[in-house]
Amino acid sequence: MLILFRWLLRLTIGLIVLMVLSAGLIWYFAIRSLPDYTASYRVEGIAAPVEIVRSTENVPHIFGQSDEDVFFALGLAHAQDRLFQMTLLRRAAQGRLAEVQGPRAVAADDLARRLGLYSSARASLDAQDADTRSAMDAYAAGVNQWIGIVNADAMGRGAPEFFLFPDVITFWQPTDSLAILKLLAATGSGAAADEILRARLSLAWPDQGPQIVARAGLPAELPAYDSLFPGARLGAPERRLDPAALRDPFTFLDPGQPIGGNAFAAEPQRTAADASLLANDLHVGLTVPSLFYLARLQLQGGGVIGATVPGLPLVLSGRNPRLSWGVTPLDLDNADIAIEEVQPGNPDRYRGVQGWTRFQTRTEVIRVLDAPARTITLRDTANGPVVPGLDPGLGDVTPIGHVAALRWTGLSRQDTTMSALMGLMRAQSRDQAARTLAGVVAPALNVTLADRSRVTHLTAGAAPRRDPAHPTGGAMPAPGWLAQTGWQGVTPLTAAAERPALGLSLSTDEPATDDLRRDRLTRLLADREVHSRDSFIAAQLDIVSPAARALLPLVGANLWFTGDPAAPGTPERQRQDALTLLAEWDGAMNEHLPEPLIHAAWMAALQDRLIRDELGPMADDITRLHPRFIDAVFRNRDNAARWCNVVQSAATEDCATIARQALDRAILDLTARYGPDVTSWRWGDAHQAVHHHPGLGGLPALGWIMNITQSISGGEFTVARSGLFGAGAEPFQAATGAGFRSVIDLADPDSSVFITSTGQSGHPLSRHYDDLAGLWRRGEYIGMSLDPDLARAASAGITTLTPAN
Template structure:
């Protein structure tokens, strides 16, 4: 017994020592000296208390090469997973369950487009030379240092990162905006199967002459499967997906300092590691504090002492689904404007870990890739093509952000932004000279008169044609407005020419709330009082939805306790603090109303798709205010139900679910219990790896479409936060060295690293951290220094 216990103790000690050694060798090196081939001079990298690198180089190439090296130290696995997702190569390391996801991304043609696009890049342009130096830094780190733990767990073999990978990841980011896959099939189904009365709540016209050729049951099944696959591919990958955003710029006339102030918090799906990698970059003549995406050396968000900018998602509709008419005598031909045209095809192979390779035949019509091919041999009869601006425009987006990183004037910023064709982005800009500006950046297609791209289009009659693109001057934009501030919050913008700009825009309520606060008379904004705007948890949406229904809710209340709950909703101001019970009740009721009114018409698949769309948010208040809407009748019963009947049904279902979930005491239905945030790692979906890689859960204030947009999907309690502020930044151009920000998790993506999750709790509490910029400030907060030395 003693010998056995002694042996066990020795074995445990040895295992612990071995684990400690293994973990230690995976950690980033942030101190000492390391060689880096290709450097022309030494580069100094000083790390602050949050693990943010402050890179000092003597020239541009050295700076970007060093950025690639230190970025890879913290985020190599994120880089690997993003390129594999974008290029359809996940099954090679994750096995057969990822074949569907790979098949989808191969079908989207991101990989094919990236390979072709990379060949057109001018290798001698400053932007491409900077990107090549950055990728070289990544590859040198990968060659010299131990693989991340995730590489070992999954058996990933190292291979160089390329220009094609960077372009592919840009394609993934563009695709993650695309709401068409989830929205257009559902809306088209409503039009073609339910009719004009049912479309009214979506505020869309019915065009009988625009109905696509009849789709078979198998075709509709295809479309719901593609919508589901499109959503699951983004959710299950555990990687960033762009969803919304807030940003505003305030002119010096409305700030305490007399100089412009910029605020921004892009809304992106939460993940570990977080999307942004912070770094201060400098060489003689250039300095920038930037937030970088994986495999991109140019900051997507940034500031220095002279200028600052942020992004929100434009949400313009840059993707059309098009039903093609097949030649009955030749299934490889489709009708385009009266002519039979051959479909092009190509063969690709997906490598599968633990399984046989999967061979694909991917087709393309003149309108774009045939997305049914994502379903393989089980696809229905009607080919559905995808026209996507990312594939159809020149889109010099790398050059655009290279220039934006250096845009110290309004003219330079505007010129850089005009080069962004896809995805659509709002760029909000301010400079120390006193300018503020906003440009909606996208290459906006012209569509034939009368064509409504919210529906699946008919490929045979010309309505899917794109005769031209609008000039950039026709895009929504604003510079130095008289009111003294600019707000961007994903609501539908107005074109300067009056031309409609179709899109899947967010509710206006978030923007209305920010505008209301920024317009307060006499307010003088700084980085301190601006925090309250970014952390605000109030929206007018709740009262817009509830006001028409209060009479029906009061009638539905069965006793004094239920009457008290109705009155609590009636008095609710639409705020989402942790202690709110009204927020919990309202969100459950929202879901039950949608389900009781719409599920019987749509069925499981289309109703689930609708829950994933932005158009539902807009439809529900319109439905609530329309007691005669056809949606209120329950098709599954012989009776004709009224709004009051459905509201009563939804009320009872809400109370039953909340009692079952949180108990009978309604005072305990706290938002803090029902609304939580867990930052999920790509491997965290597999237990018990969630305990090792995931961060959380945390009780989360805020909610869906409030300024502090810690947002969840419409559904039953409890609610997991899906996306929210991917950083919160505040920069006063009077002294940008005092800028504030926060990372939702931590700077590092390396498990067990000090900076893996060190900002997660401050983030959920609404705290801010200084973004050190001035030399004295950086020096005072340096915790370690890495010296990169020329190896040649």
């Protein structure tokens, strides 16, 4: 027994020593990849010395004697801090994620290959202007120089994640930057997904289904979807979305969560300091690190400062000495689904306008980590690539014996968007900016421009020209063999710059006629005669929900509690307490209050109860609240009150009954999760912002370390927007948020403020991994100046690059 005890003791001590040594080795190799921001490097690719001055928040201020040297240094700085993020974005655009992430990434790779993001980016390289080509070449050389330094100095492969993924870091190419821009454009376009949803709703209830997502700008009357394909067989719409997939941090192509944003500006007559103000925030999926990276570039035409995207050699939103600009996605229907009939007995041909036509086909191999490779056949038609995996619901609207193809402006092989955005960054006047924006193809953008004395608003992008005889106007998929469903070309959206009425300008990512957020922002700006930087910050951080203010008086009109209180602890008392709280609530989606949680749960349960009996399992796919639909139902607009009647029941329900039942259902669910005391519930307990690490965030142990989780205020329809997942076990968890915010005061440009949602570094052991996340949550910002003396005086480190020769 004593001998056994001794051996067990020795084994235990040995295991402990082994664990300590393993932890030490892991720490050593991981810490090796932390860059030294005070180092000096002799590098190839620059003509003169360059300085990268790091602020205390790790924002690089880059000073060089030529633009090429500055872009070289930007590429090196991006690679220092975000190399793993850049390689994942590149792989996503190439359709090569499965090589390092296994079978779960196959679907994303399949879609990227079918869209041809990388091939169209390669083809568009020659379409860029000379200055852009030069900047892209220099940027790629800077990225590659850092990769070379990492290899030469054994710096832990550049990021600790590379030890866990079998990734071979290949050198950066200019095409990689164009492909990432294509990827962002594809992610930001929800037009095709909207078409598919309308068609599915039409199949579920032809008379009323599309009413759920009705909006201005669509044809007044849409045909029943099945009438477009007489004689074809369509399956019954089913539940198609997987709530778990919505949270998959490997998903980059997610049209269900497109990029959004706000931009607003005031001319000098509406500002306290007699100069223009501009605010911009961009809403993206919450990841760690953030999609955005703050930087300052000292170009020959002047300094440029603002938000960059690692992998792209430009400042997307920011300012230079003479001009500031903010961008938001333009709500433009720039994509159509064409349903193609496959020739019976010959799967290599499809029905074209001129008759049966052969598909253009090619095969590609998707290599999969720890699984057999997948060989896929890619097919192209005159209307675009065949994309069976574009949307989970596409199978419902594709008749048997047919396939779906995608028309999308982003498939252009002469896409000059990169050059246009590069020109915007360099522009010294509004007119110059307007001219260069003519080259934007995709993503389509609202661009708000401001100099010291004036504000203008432009739209930029390529808009499809559709035949007036198009059977759906592009609102639903249509037969691809009909001549009238084809595009008649595209039109650049370079209308004359619009000067704002009353000195105020604003844009959001949603239609002006439908956007509750726009209405709230309009009111906030109009309520003050004179604005300041602080009032713009307050507007940008506003958490009042216009949807709550509009719907609660309408839905609860016959429910507000006025009688004697019910007995404590009863469901009736809970309902009374909830209604009392909501009656006195101002609509602020504050994380510390119970009212936002009650409201969100009630409206979600109400919408589900309205549509469930008509749509069946497909109701699970309606994950977003549609206030316009609920408003139409309770006002009985276009006989929409029909939705209140549960068709399977003998009784005829009215809307007040459905509203009360939905409230009771919501209270029951919240009680099961948060306890019976209504006043103790908190919106922040359910509304968590989980910034997912795109490589390790899904792993049980490492995900807890790598992800950043914060409770936040705001909601789907607040100006400070945080879109909800709307499905699964955590339906009120934030799916999107403002990855970047800025407020630029042109009376004192160096007092302008910026913030991103996490930190500048993607290295989990860096103090800059999450140092901005707390500021972002509290609605705070950091200053960024174009004054080189201020940058050097407050520097936390200066990296010096000198030419090798």
